[in-house]
Amino acid sequence: MKAVLTEHLSKTYSSGKKAVDDIGIALEPGEVFGFLGPNGAGKTTTVKLLCGMLAPTRGSCRVFDIDSSQNPEKLHQVSGVVTEHAQMYDYMTGLENLIFYGTLFGMDAAESQKRGAELLERLDLLDAGNRKLAAYSTGMRQRLSLARAMIHHPKILFLDEPTSGLDPESAQNVNRLIRELADEGATIFLCTHQLRYAQEICTTYGLIDEGALLAAGTIEELRELIFSGVRVIVKADRFPKGLNSRAVGNGVYEITVDSEGEIPLLVKQIVDSGGDVYHVSAEKMSLEEIYFSLIDRRKVGKEDERHE
Numbered sequence: 074m075k076a077v078l079t080e081h082l083s084k085t086y087s088s089g090k091k092a093v094d095d096i097g098i099a100l101e102p103g104e105v106f107g108f109l110g111p112n113g114a115g116k117t118t119t120v121k122l123l124c125g126m127l128a129p130t131r132g133s134c135r136v137f138d139i140d141s142s143q144n145p146e147k148l149h150q151v152s153g154v155v156t157e158h159a160q161m162y163d164y165m166t167g168l169e170n171l172i173f174y175g176t177l178f179g180m181d182a183a184e185s186q187k188r189g190a191e192l193l194e195r196l197d198l199l200d201a202g203n204r205k206l207a208a209y210s211t212g213m214r215q216r217l218s219l220a221r222a223m224i225h226h227p228k229i230l231f232l233d234e235p236t237s238g239l240d241p242e243s244a245q246n247v248n249r250l251i252r253e254l255a256d257e258g259a260t261i262f263l264c265t266h267q268l269r270y271a272q273e274i275c276t277t278y279g280l281i282d283e284g285a286l287l288a289a290g291t292i293e294e295l296r297e298l299i300f301s302g303v304r305v306i307v308k309a310d311r312f313p314k315g316l317n318s319r320a321v322g323n324g325v326y327e328i329t330v331d332s333e334g335e336i337p338l339l340v341k342q343i344v345d346s347g348g349d350v351y352h353v354s355a356e357k358m359s360l361e362e363i364y365f366s367l368i369d370r371r372k373v374g375k376e377d378e379r380h381e
């Protein structure tokens with residue numbers, strides 16, 4: 074069973090805006106999926122469709138085989154969601170809010186209290202737990218909303234920019250918690266603009282732009298889509314002529330080879346020509362480079378279409 078399965082998923086808002094256009098995503102249980110794309114790309118709309126907050130105009134989406142729009146109650150039992158505007162109650166304390174949501178999910182009060190207190194501690198909110206939500210800062214609310222999403226041990230978490238508005242330390246805290254949840258086996262669907270951090274925690278990625286899924290897969294699969302070679306950085310005191318190298322610094326050269334297997338031969342050629350090698354590293358495209366490359370490629374494609 075797939076954790077997430079969408080087929081031809083599309084959403085056109087009543088304004089006529091086509092926000093999600095024929096998206097197919099299949100996620101295995103336990104995947105940490107980074108859903109990336111520029112502002113207005115359709116990420117939040119996709120999350121809302123997956124969580125049953127919006128109904129698709131066309132196509133379908135299933136979460137652990139539950140149809141999101143047909144069976145939202147069942148879906149809520151297995152999923153948790155953090156969106157931009159979490160609904161919680163200002164007149165209740167942080168802990169009371171968590172207990173309230175725990176009991177909504179069918180947990181008893183004692184169990185909700187225990188789990189709530191544990192989550193408050195993990196999110197560095199233990200002291201704030203007994204304060205009314207009205208006195209919370211934005212970042213505190215954001216963290217409490219994550220605790221709320223996790224109160225009932227969901228199998229899958231939909232996190233729509235869970236670290237937006239958080240200071241660096243709180244963001245790190247939240248990111249650490251996401252990683253712990255993934256280690257415990259939860260499936261995570263994470264919309265984020267923090268590409269560096271996404272690269273550290275996600276196992277697979279999807280890139281969306283203007284409602285269309287541009288690419289999906291592991292980072293290796295995405296790299297293959299763009300460029301299958303390996304950039305090698307070499308520091309040597311002498312470099313044989315004839316190698317297709319480019320100087321990038323004092324005695325530092327960049328050479329592109331077809332695969333990592335060619336690196337030993339490259340080093341041998343330098344040594345055989347009398348050069349001493351001080352440093353060799355294979356540079357792989359970062360998620361950030363992949364992102365910009367795919368977005369740029371789409372822009373160029375659209376320009377070409379316009380000129381045809």
Ligand SMILES: Nc1ncnc2c1ncn2[C@@H]1O[C@H](COP(=O)(O)OP(=O)(O)OP(=O)(O)O)[C@@H](O)[C@H]1O
Pocket residue numbers: 086087088090091092110111112113114115116117118119
């Ligand atoms: N309720 C709505 N009615 C009409 N159009 C909407 C509505 N919500 C979103 N849109 C439009 O749909 C498109 C996709 O929006 P969405 O919020 O899904 O993007 P996003 O990828 O989450 O962007 P961001 O990174 O800024 O959060 C945008 O053009 C947006 O203006």
Ligand SMILES: [Mg+2]
Pocket residue numbers: 116117118233
């Ligand atoms: Mg959004």
